[in-house]
Amino acid sequence: MLHAMAGRHPGFAAQGIAYHRGAFVPMEEATISIATHAFNYGTGCFEGIRGYWNAEREQLYLVKLRQHFRRLLNSAKLFRIDIRKPAEDLCEIAVELIRRNGYREDVYVRPLAYKASPIIKVGLLNLEDAYCCFTAPMGAYLDITNGLKVTVSGWRRNDDNSIPARAKATGGYINAALAVADAQAAGFDEAILLTHDGHVSEGSAANLFLVIDGRLITPAAADDILVGITRAAIIDVAGRLGIPVEERRVDRSELYVADEMFLCGTGVQVAPVASVDGRVLGDGKLGDVTRQIQDTYLAAVHGEMPEYLDWLTPVYEP
Numbered sequence: 001m002l003h004a005m006a007g008r009h010p011g012f013a014a015q016g017i018a019y020h021r022g023a024f025v026p027m028e029e030a031t032i033s034i035a036t037h038a039f040n041y042g043t044g045c046f047e048g049i050r051g052y053w054n055a056e057r058e059q060l061y062l063v064k065l066r067q068h069f070r071r072l073l074n075s076a077k078l079f080r081i082d083i084r085k086p087a088e089d090l091c092e093i094a095v096e097l098i099r100r101n102g103y104r105e106d107v108y109v110r111p112l113a114y115k116a117s118p119i120i121k122v123g124l125l126n127l128e129d130a131y132c133c134f135t136a137p138m139g140a141y142l143d144i145t146n147g148l149k150v151t152v153s154g155w156r157r158n159d160d161n162s163i164p165a166r167a168k169a170t171g172g173y174i175n176a177a178l179a180v181a182d183a184q185a186a187g188f189d190e191a192i193l194l195t196h197d198g199h200v201s202e203g204s205a206a207n208l209f210l211v212i213d214g215r216l217i218t219p220a221a222a223d224d225i226l227v228g229i230t231r232a233a234i235i236d237v238a239g240r241l242g243i244p245v246e247e248r249r250v251d252r253s254e255l256y257v258a259d260e261m262f263l264c265g266t267g268v269q270v271a272p273v274a275s276v277d278g279r280v281l282g283d284g285k286l287g288d289v290t291r292q293i294q295d296t297y298l299a300a301v302h303g304e305m306p307e308y309l310d311w312l313t314p315v316y317e318p
Contacts, residue, residue, distance in 0.1 A: 014110075016101040018134040019093055024100060030132060035118035037127055042171020044114030045075035048266045050138065051098060051107040051315065054303045060103055061303045061312040063266075064229045065091050069111070071229065075167035076113045080124040083113050083131050091313065094133060098315045101135055108138035108267075114170070141267040144294065147274025147285060148189040148263070150203070152252060153179040157193040157201035157224045165201075165224040173205070180204035190263065192255065192276070195224050200250035206268045207231040211260035211289045216245045223249060230264045233311065237296050240307070243289065260287030262294070270294040 020030035038044040047069070051062045069087040076083055083090070094109050101107075116130035142148060155178050158165050163172040175193075183191035183204070191204045200219050202208055207228040210217045216238050221227050238245050255261065259282050261273040270293055274284045281287075286294075300308035 014134045014136045016135065017097060018132065019097050020132045021130060024097065027134065030134065032116070033118045035120070036114070037117045037119055037121070038114035038170065040120070041115070041122060042169065042174070043079060043081075043124060043127075044112055044170040045072065045079055045081065046110060046112040046168050046170055047072045048168075049094065049109040049111075050266050050269075050301070051103070051109065052302045053103070053105050053107075057303060058104075058316070059303060059318075060098060060107065060315040061301065062094065062098070062109065062315060063301050064233065064311055065094065065313040067229050067232075069094075071168070072111060072113065075169065078164050078167045079115075079169065081113045081115065081129045083129065085131070090133075095313065095315055097133055097135060103135070103137070103315075105137050106139055108136050110134055110136070112170070138267075141269070142189065142263070142271045144269055144271045145286065147272045149187070149275050150190045150192055150263075150273050151183050151186065151188040151277050152255065153183060153191040153193050153204075155179045155182070155191075155193060156196050159196055160224055166221070166227050168226065176204040190271075190273075194252060198252065199223055200252060200255060201225055203263045203265075203268075206263040206265035206271070208261065208263050208273075209234065210250065210254060210258040211262075211287060212254070212258050214243070214289065216243055216289070216293075217250060217254075217258075218245070218247055219250050220247045228265055230266055230269075233300075234264050234270070234293060234297065237293055237300070241292060241296065243293075260290045262290045270297050 017024050018027045018030035049068045051060050053060050069090040111133040113131050115127045117127040158172050158175050179191035193201045195201050201223050202225045235245050255276045256279045263271045272286045272290045299305050
């Protein structure tokens with residue numbers, strides 16, 4: 001039976017200490033003006049980074065930390081934002097922020113770079129750039145056990161020639177918000193967006209994989225997907241498990257006839273899909289390939305598999 005609340009979580013509240021304008025400050029002091037350019041025009045970019053608590057080792061592991069900050073710098077470059085710090089420094093700030101908050105549970109890290117000038121003016125040039133980072137406890141974002149009900153959205157995915165799809169732009173996520181809100185209002189858990197020429201792109205804020213005849217199939221980078229860090233991790237896992245992977249164009253009808261399907265991303269982790277537009281996939285339960293991928297991924301990010309430790313940055317001193 002599908003989880004009734006999947007996709008309708010109340011959110012995860014930020015807390016404790018934040019990093020804002022070059023200093024660690026209480027969260028309530030990490031504020032901006034309502035005239036801030038990014039607040040008015042969506043001129044910012046961000047990342048989402050998960051940390052997983054391993055109680056046995058009393059260690060918190062941040063997943064693919066450097067890769068996330070390298071992508072943030074690439075996004076900032078597209079939007080003419082100068083963070084003025086290399087990825088290594090941003091990693092150190094994130095680790096120190098977690099330490100100062102003293103988390104002993106799964107956590108989410110949200111760094112943002114944005115246009116900070118309090119000015120009414122459309123554009124990107126000659127504006128102040130700023131950087132901040134905050135954290136929140138984070139458990140399951142979507143139900144990852146029973147399978148999601150998804151629908152193909154009437155909203156199309158951002159085209160890379162309008163809002164760059166490979167960048168995590170704050171303003172671009174209104175596209176995802178419209179799609180997932182309509183899906184949830186219609187009784188679904190998630191939405192799948194198509195490209196402007198009608199091919200499958202991704203979920204509202206997650207990449208997707210199909211399982212067809214024992215192969216993993218995922219839309220290609222040119223189909224307006226965010227080139228996900230978790231997506232790359234899943235391809236890595238599949239390779240080590242001997243599961244073939246194809247990155248290619250995916251037709252809408254393939255969604256309905258796939259043997260299995262799952263969404264993946266920092267937030268959603270590996271979330272199986274039970275049905276698409278009312279069409280049940282397989283037997284409507286967690287499929288064998290999806291289970292194998294999910295089990296391996298979750299063990300890896302919790303620091304339980306030595307061969308994946310290079311994915312992880314430990315927060316606390318041993």
